Amino acid sequence: MQNTLSVISSLLIINLLLLLFSVSSNAQTINFNDSLYVDKTIKKGNYPLRPYVDIGKALMSGVIIKEGKIISESMLQSIGSTTFTLSNGIKVHYKFTDKNKNDVQLRAISYGGLSLIKDQDLPSAQLLAKFIIxxxxxxxxxxxxxxxxxxxTAKTDIHISNITESINGFSTTKDVETLLQMIHLRFVNPRFDKDVYQVVIENLNNYITKRCHDINEKIKDSVTATLYGNNHPKRRLFNNEFIKDVSFDKIKVVYMERFNNAADFEFFIVGDLQKRALRSLLEKYIASIPINDTKETWQDNSVSWLEDMIDKKIPLIMENPKSEVRIGYKNMMNYSLKNVLVARALGDILEFRLTEILQEQVEGYRGNVKVSVQKRPIEQASLQIAFDCNPDKIDQLIAMVNQEIKNIANGTITRTDLNEIKSDYLKERKQEQDYNSYDIQVLINYFREDYNMNDPKNSEDLVNTITIKDIEAFTEALIKDSKSYKIVFSQDLKVKK
Structure with a gap:
């Protein structure tokens, strides 16, 4: 019997199927040469045959689901969204869009984040996402x-920021059920693999050894130590002591604190997915997530610099005879959409001028500028400048950069430069609207930040209202009586590695 079976080739099977298909007028016919091609392709392994797997059953094995219900549904015409309120209290904000065909994105967001983590658990919390995935x-x-x-195609990950925790996911339309199953498991049945933990820690220890020779990481650590000290519990240096304070058990505790209860998570779903298909999936996988009545918010855990004005030179051996400069300002500033745009314009203008200054001195040196306005945990604006240069040009270039900041604060901005920047912003805005990622941000900003991104008064109109006077006033308010630092990294050119 075994010898008989062994002579049955895949070609014979294919030809037998040819006979079966030929009797059906609706079947797609293939000829003998086609069968030879299929036979060779299978033998080459280009189309390996896999056993059928019921993904839903396999993924959710051992998990008991008690389905919930959608208890209310409301539509919001201004942004084209629907909000489902589920029987467990969770709200899901949904919008159909097929700008990107066959693409669905999901985010679940809650306030809390690192601001609620005990200082001694912060190293574990900061490595949690890497380990969990x-x-x-x-x-x-x-x-x-x-x-x-x-x-x-379904994928999910988690993220913990300073004041939020979130679960993010995406999939094609056909795999949305798998995506929601994975979201369900992130809340009710996370996995903590001790063997994976050991591998992650070993890899991080190896990385720290390599990191010690990375000049950019040395500079980053030196800036942190200069601003906050060597041992600030909320601004730890990433070193061997940091890794020693990471604990498998603490990671589990932190995860359960931040993700065990979905009561204060808000869900956002956008993409090429019809409402009728989504409803039953929400009832099965999201409304079934057990919750309790505990709801949290973020705390102000902001950290002050060691001094309000810091001026420091740090010797640092580098492979190339150059110096690195870091300059920063921060000041209290009311948060507004207008201020966010003005801050961006200031950053672009200043970076353009910094690039011109560096190119005039020595071609190849680079710099970057970042200006931002934050809303939480405190409202403030910050300006950060970084550039490298010849060691003998340090004082001259710092003086030139500071003079450029003062010039902008005095209104020395060309209308041509400003108009070009505004034109670029409007073009970028138009391009962003072509993607589903834009629409999910519309929902998040509407329901969590209380403004409509689609309303021109919050976008295009604001861009068009930016004036030279706005940038002048913003810059002056930022640098006047501000906290600031200037950190210069240099070396003795006679020292060789």
Whole structure:
């Protein structure tokens, strides 16, 4: 019997299927040469045959789901969204858009983040996301999960910022059910793999050894130590002591604190997905997430610099005979959409002028400028400048950069430069609207920040209202009586590595 079976080739099977298909008038016919091609292709392994796997059953194995209900549904015409309120209290804001065909994006966001983590647990919290993603999900290791999802596009990750925690996901339209299953598991059945933890820690220890020789990481650590000290619990240096304070058990505790309860998470779903298809999936996988009555918000855990004005020179051996300069300002500033745009314009103008200054001195040196206005945990504006230069040009270039800042604060801005910047902003705005990522941000800003991105008064009109006087006033308010630092990294040119 075994010998008989062994002579049955894939070609015979294919030809047998040809006979079966030929009797159906609706079947697609293939000829004998086609069968030979298929036979060779299969033998080459280009189309490996895989056993059928019911992804839903495999992914959710061992998980008992008690489905909930959608108890209310409301539409918002101004942004074209629908809000579902689920029986467990969770709100899901949804918008259909097929700007990007076959693309669905999801975000679940809650306030809290690192601001609610104990100081001694912060190292574990900051490495949590890296560890969780490598651990797998539910009852499946990362390797098993990759096998289950081999032909599936659904992906999720987690993120913890200073004041929020979030779960992010995306998939094609056909794999949305898998995406929502994964979101469900992130809340009710996360996986903590001790073996993965050991590998992550070992990799990080190896990375720290290499990091010690990275000049950019040395500069980053030196700036942190200069501003906050060597041992500030909320501004730790990434070194061996940091890794020693990471704990497998603490990671589990932090995750359960931040993601165990979905009561204060707000869900956003955007993409090429019809409402009728989404409703039943929400009831099955999101309304079924158990919650309790505890709701949290963020705390102000902002950290002050060691001094209001810092001026420091740090010797640092570099491969190339150059110096690095870091300049910063920060000051209290009311948060507004207008101020955010003005800050961006200031940054672009100043970076353009910094580039011109550096090119006039020595071609090839680079610099960058970042200006921002933050809303939480405190309203303030900040300006950060970084550039490298010849060691003998340090004082001259710092003076030139400071003079440019003063010039802008005095209104020395050409109307041509400003108009070009505004034109670029409007072009970028138009391009951004072509993507689903824009629409999910519309929902997030509307429901969490209380403004409509689609309303011209919050975007195009604001851009068009920016004047030279606005940038002048903003810059003056930022640098006047501000906290500031100037940190210069240089070396003795006679020192060789």
């Amino acid at each position: 490598k651990s797998g999900l539910g009852n499946h290791s990362a390797i098993d999960l990759s096998k289950i999802l081999v032909d599936n």
